[in-house]
Amino acid sequence: MSTPNRQLTIAQAIREALREEMLRDPEVFLMGEEVAGHGGVFQVTVGLLDEFGPERVTDTPISEAIIVGAGIGAAMLGMRPVVEIMFGDFSMLAMDQIVNQAAKLRYMSGGRISVPLTIRTTLGAGRSSAAQHSQSLQAIFAHIPGLKVVLPSTPYDAKGLLKTAIRDPDPVIFIEDKMSYSEKGNVPEEEYLIPFGVADIKRHGKDITVIATSSMVPVALAATDTLAQQGVDAEVIDPRTLVPLDAQTLITSVKKTGRAIIVDEGCLGYGATAELASVVAEGAFDYLQAPVKRLGAMNVPLPYSHPLESVIIPTSKQIVEHALALLA
Amino acid sequence: MELSKEKLLTMYQDMLTIRRFEEMVFETYRNGQIRGIAHLYIGEEAVAVGACSVLRRDDYITSTHRGHGHCIAKGGDVNLMMAELMGKRTGYSKGKGGSMHIFDREAGILGANGIVGGGIGMAVGAALAIKKRKTDQVVVAFFGDGGANQGVLYEGMNLAGVWSLPVIFLCENNHFGEFTPYRTVTSGESIALRSTGFGFPGVRADGNDVCDVAETVGQAVERARQGQGPTLIECVTYRYFGHHSGDPGVRYRSKEEIEQWKSRDPIESLGRTLMENWDVSADEFERIDEKVTNKIKEAVEFGLESPLPDPNEVTADVYA
Numbered sequence: 095m096s097t098p099n100r101q102l103t104i105a106q107a108i109r110e111a112l113r114e115e116m117l118r119d120p121e122v123f124l125m126g127e128e129v130a131g132h133g134g135v136f137q138v139t140v141g142l143l144d145e146f147g148p149e150r151v152t153d154t155p156i157s158e159a160i161i162v163g164a165g166i167g168a169a170m171l172g173m174r175p176v177v178e179i180m181f182g183d184f185s186m187l188a189m190d191q192i193v194n195q196a197a198k199l200r201y202m203s204g205g206r207i208s209v210p211l212t213i214r215t216t217l218g219a220g221r222s223s224a225a226q227h228s229q230s231l232q233a234i235f236a237h238i239p240g241l242k243v244v245l246p247s248t249p250y251d252a253k254g255l256l257k258t259a260i261r262d263p264d265p266v267i268f269i270e271d272k273m274s275y276s277e278k279g280n281v282p283e284e285e286y287l288i289p290f291g292v293a294d295i296k297r298h299g300k301d302i303t304v305i306a307t308s309s310m311v312p313v314a315l316a317a318t319d320t321l322a323q324q325g326v327d328a329e330v331i332d333p334r335t336l337v338p339l340d341a342q343t344l345i346t347s348v349k350k351t352g353r354a355i356i357v358d359e360g361c362l363g364y365g366a367t368a369e370l371a372s373v374v375a376e377g378a379f380d381y382l383q384a385p386v387k388r389l390g391a392m393n394v395p396l397p398y399s400h401p402l403e404s405v406i407i408p409t410s411k412q413i414v415e416h417a418l419a420l421l422a
Numbered sequence: 423m424e425l426s427k428e429k430l431l432t433m434y435q436d437m438l439t440i441r442r443f444e445e446m447v448f449e450t451y452r453n454g455q456i457r458g459i460a461h462l463y464i465g466e467e468a469v470a471v472g473a474c475s476v477l478r479r480d481d482y483i484t485s486t487h488r489g490h491g492h493c494i495a496k497g498g499d500v501n502l503m504m505a506e507l508m509g510k511r512t513g514y515s516k517g518k519g520g521s522m523h524i525f526d527r528e529a530g531i532l533g534a535n536g537i538v539g540g541g542i543g544m545a546v547g548a549a550l551a552i553k554k555r556k557t558d559q560v561v562v563a564f565f566g567d568g569g570a571n572q573g574v575l576y577e578g579m580n581l582a583g584v585w586s587l588p589v590i591f592l593c594e595n596n597h598f599g600e601f602t603p604y605r606t607v608t609s610g611e612s613i614a615l616r617s618t619g620f621g622f623p624g625v626r627a628d629g630n631d632v633c634d635v636a637e638t639v640g641q642a643v644e645r646a647r648q649g650q651g652p653t654l655i656e657c658v659t660y661r662y663f664g665h666h667s668g669d670p671g672v673r674y675r676s677k678e679e680i681e682q683w684k685s686r687d688p689i690e691s692l693g694r695t696l697m698e699n700w701d702v703s704a705d706e707f708e709r710i711d712e713k714v715t716n717k718i719k720e721a722v723e724f725g726l727e728s729p730l731p732d733p734n735e736v737t738a739d740v741y742a
Contacts, residue, residue, distance in 0.1 A: 123554065149554065154581070155577070155580055155581060155584070157577035157580065157581065159543060159573065159574045159577050160543055160546060160574060160577035160578050160580075160581050162543070163542070163543015163544055163546060163547060163574060163577075163578065164543060164544075164546045164547035164550050164578075164581060165547060166543060166544045166547055167532070167543065167544035167545060167546060167547020167548040167549070167550065167551065167561075168547040168548065168550050168551040168554070169547070170527075170532055170544060170547070170548060171482075171547075171548050171551040171552070172551075173551045173554065173555075175547075190537060190540065190574070191543050191574075194536075194537050194540065195535075195537070195540060195543065195544065199525075199533065200739055200740070200741070200742065201518055201739045201740055202515060202518060202519040202523040202525075202533070203514070203515050203518075203519060203523065203525035203533065203739075204513070204514065204515035204516035204517070204518050204519060204525075204739055205516070205738070205739040206514070206515065206525045206526070206527060207525050207527065207532075207533065208742060239740050240740055240741070242741075262742075263741075263742035264741050264742055
């Protein structure tokens with residue numbers, strides 16, 4: 095029997111997805127830095143070593159290139175590795191493997207080779223961790239044909255999307271917000287999958303569309319609460335996957351509201367917001383009643399000290415201000 | 423290790439197949455029938471053939487930008503290879519890969535690679551999958567003296583060592599990384615010594631002696647099959663041609679050096695052994711050459727007659 099309104103944290107939801115897929119398919123295994131004995135630096139994989147043993151939940155050396163490279167090789171032979179790169183920043187050490195190998199093997203081989211690899215990693219500032227432990231690098235991956243890029247924002251989405259990622263025949267970059275692992279939400283006990291390329295409307299509204307990703311979804315929802323008090327009915331859409339992108343849902347919403355704000359925690363310059371803004375600007379140009387507004391991290395490295403770090407990332411207050419300005 | 427006459431003749435024929443293939447690639451490149459660049463393997467045939475002679479079809483290799491020899495030696499189809507080099511739809515990768523991207527999973531070819539050292543990571547991963555599935559296959563990761571200076575090799579050797587994976591790191595030291603003599607950019611007495619710190623054997627083989635390569639790699643393969651882990655092998659050989667088909671290869675080395683290595687040609691050396699120790703006649707050599715040459719000519723014909731890809735195919739195979 096299912097428990098109505100069962101609440102899980104995002105970390106628990108991810109762990110449950112990993113566990114279910116490992117039980118379902120003996121070819122699924124986990125490896126990465128600290129994933130086994132320590133249960134992951136964010137405690138996401140706690141308990142999986144005890145249940146599945148060191149053959150399937152394995153600590154690696156701190157060697158990002160070979161963590162991903164070995165994942166690619168095992169995937170080429172048909173296994174379903176889930177590798178963890180502890181901080182998104184560290185994925186830069188594996189970029190040849192991700193960009194030149196994993197992303198291109200199917201194409202370079204004319205479809206002869208599949209790389210069913212899932213790379214779990216993190217994004218997000220806010221922990222006073224400075225410039226090498228705080229970046230949100232999704233735009234870099236989304237720029238590379240051959241990769242799929244997933245950005246869950248709720249426990250429900252995290253579980254359903256991760257199960258889809260593990261079963262996907264192509265390499266998937268699954269990016270978790272390190273600040274929201276303990277956020278709770280409903281996750282049904284029955285099995286479900288969430289297909290890629292299907293955006294989710296997190297709040298329905300008619301006056302303005304706020305397109306937000308990952309860590310910025312709760313920030314956008316908080317902003318819409320404030321806006322509602324001022325009589326503004328905002329719609330919040332989470333694309334959930336940058337690649338493939340559900341352009342139609344974004345365009346349909348903006349055609350309805352005539353105004354759009356795009357919010358993503360990556361740097362503003364050449365960021366995911368730029369692509370999303372161009373998608374809605376091209377797709378809904380004749381319906382726009384104001385320019386599309388983008389909000390992202392300032393174009394500076396993430397600083398350490400709190401007063402510096404706290405001004406870098408978009409806030410609910412900024413979303414409210416820009417929404418009101420666009421509606422003025 | 424005593425090899426039979428049949429085995430030696432097979433190795434001779436395989437080496438000659440690679441050489442005739444590469445000669446034809448050079449010719450078709452000069453005719454403009456192959457675009458882009460091709461990195462020729464001439465002079466190094468004993469390494470690919472010796473190593474692959476001790477592998478089973480269900481074993482795996484990862485190859486390099488100079489990969490035609492490895493692919494032929496592991497059982498790749500020369501027709502599909504030549505068509506791929508010509509950018510034809512019938513090629514191994516439907517014309518999407520070219521010279522540096524030949525894959526044949528059934529033959530155990532996990533790909534040539536356009537990134538120096540690019541195949542090492544996936545070779546370690548393939549070995550990891552083999553170990554997890556508890557089969558007794560092995561993986562040979564070919565790389566050059568250039569690849570020997572890539573960081574991923576050391577991450578890979580460490581992981582293969584600590585997890586005792588069935589992988590052989592096979593460095594083909596052909597003396598040049600692109601246009602640079604390896605001695606000027608490579609520290610230490612030998613590349614083979616570099617496994618010492620990782621706690622598994624590192625050995626040197628004469629890369630111009632197919633029997634020495636076969637014996638050395640054979641021992642490493644046995645070790646790997648028995649679960650005793652990886653081996654690093656440095657096969658010392660020499661690249662006759664330039665870095666690629668458009669490089670004459672004369673500006674960074676002397677003619678004397680090239681001639682000296684050519685006097686130790688791997689195919690001629692084995693030919694002499696077969697003639698002197700196994701009474702193989704001049705007629706028989708001629709028959710082998712004719713057979714091989716015809717096979718390569720047919721591959722060229724197959725390639726030339728094959729259709730080019732349709733521009734509409736450009737978006738296929740990005741994702742499943």
